[in-house]
Amino acid sequence: DADVTQTPRNRITKTGKRIMLECSQTKGHDRMYWYRQDPGLGLRLIYYSFDVKDINKGEISDGYSVSRQAQAKFSLSLESAIPNQTALYFCATSEMGGKAFFGQGTRLTVV
Amino acid sequence: TQLLEQSPQFLSIQEGENLTVYCNSSSVFSSLQWYRQEPGEGPVLLVTVVTGGEVKKLKRLTFQFGDARKDSSLHITAAQPGDTGLYLCAPWGGSNYKLTFGKGTLLTVNP
Numbered sequence: 449d450a451d452v453t454q455t456p457r458n459r460i461t462k463t464g465k466r467i468m469l470e471c472s473q474t475k476g477h478d479r480m481y482w483y484r485q486d487p488g489l490g491l492r493l494i495y496y497s498f499d500v501k502d503i504n505k506g507e508i509s510d511g512y513s514v515s516r517q518a519q520a521k522f523s524l525s526l527e528s529a530i531p532n533q534t535a536l537y538f539c540a541t542s543e544m545g546g547k548a549f550f551g552q553g554t555r556l557t558v559v
Numbered sequence: 560t561q562l563l564e565q566s567p568q569f570l571s572i573q574e575g576e577n578l579t580v581y582c583n584s585s586s587v588f589s590s591l592q593w594y595r596q597e598p599g600e601g602p603v604l605l606v607t608v609v610t611g612g613e614v615k616k617l618k619r620l621t622f623q624f625g626d627a628r629k630d631s632s633l634h635i636t637a638a639q640p641g642d643t644g645l646y647l648c649a650p651w652g653g654s655n656y657k658l659t660f661g662k663g664t665l666l667t668v669n670p
């Protein structure tokens with residue numbers, strides 16, 4: 449089993465729908481992250497969490513929210529999806545020294 | 560706000576050629592990580608450099624951390640098609656304890 453698991457792997461949704469992307473990890477790390485990747489723009493940080501009670505906005509948090517349900521689970525929600533949120537989304541965990549482990553990504557298409 | 564730049568953004572070379580890609584910042588960091596991302600996959604950690612001036616080798620890949628711990632380079636000797644991918648750097652420490660990435664260098668090695 450993968451250390452960091454994202455579900456779903458692919459999703460097509462309609463404009464205005466609420467959607468949740470889920471992430472779970474077996475690494476035992478406190479730190480978890482959500483990134484968005486668009487061609488030519490690298491990985492942009494949406495939200496990050498250093499423990500269950502600590503949630504922080506990243507570079508591009510507008511239009512997104514997160515929930516840290518447990519140390520192992522970190523979910524990303526799009527409250528009202530719009531087409532420009534079509535992207536590849538990655539969840540990651542990291543050790544205290546920054547070494548990160550990524551999920552395999554969720555490809556989201558908003559039509 | 561840290562400024563992190565990777566160059567070049569795109570690089571297309573023939574098998575057997577050598578290449579160097581760069582990661583430069585305006586800030587000093589405790590360490591710096593290099594990741595490689597293959598199409599459709601999450602990034603995977605290649606190496607972490609910690610000490611100013613440090614050089615680490617991973618088979619045909621040579622990583623160097625600048626003396627001032629503000630920049631790094633990745634040199635690939637005799638590139639192979641399997642080296643194709645997006646190379647990302649991620650500084651750690653200083654103002655970046657939230658794990659942000661450069662935009663990456665997209666390397667294509669043609670047979």
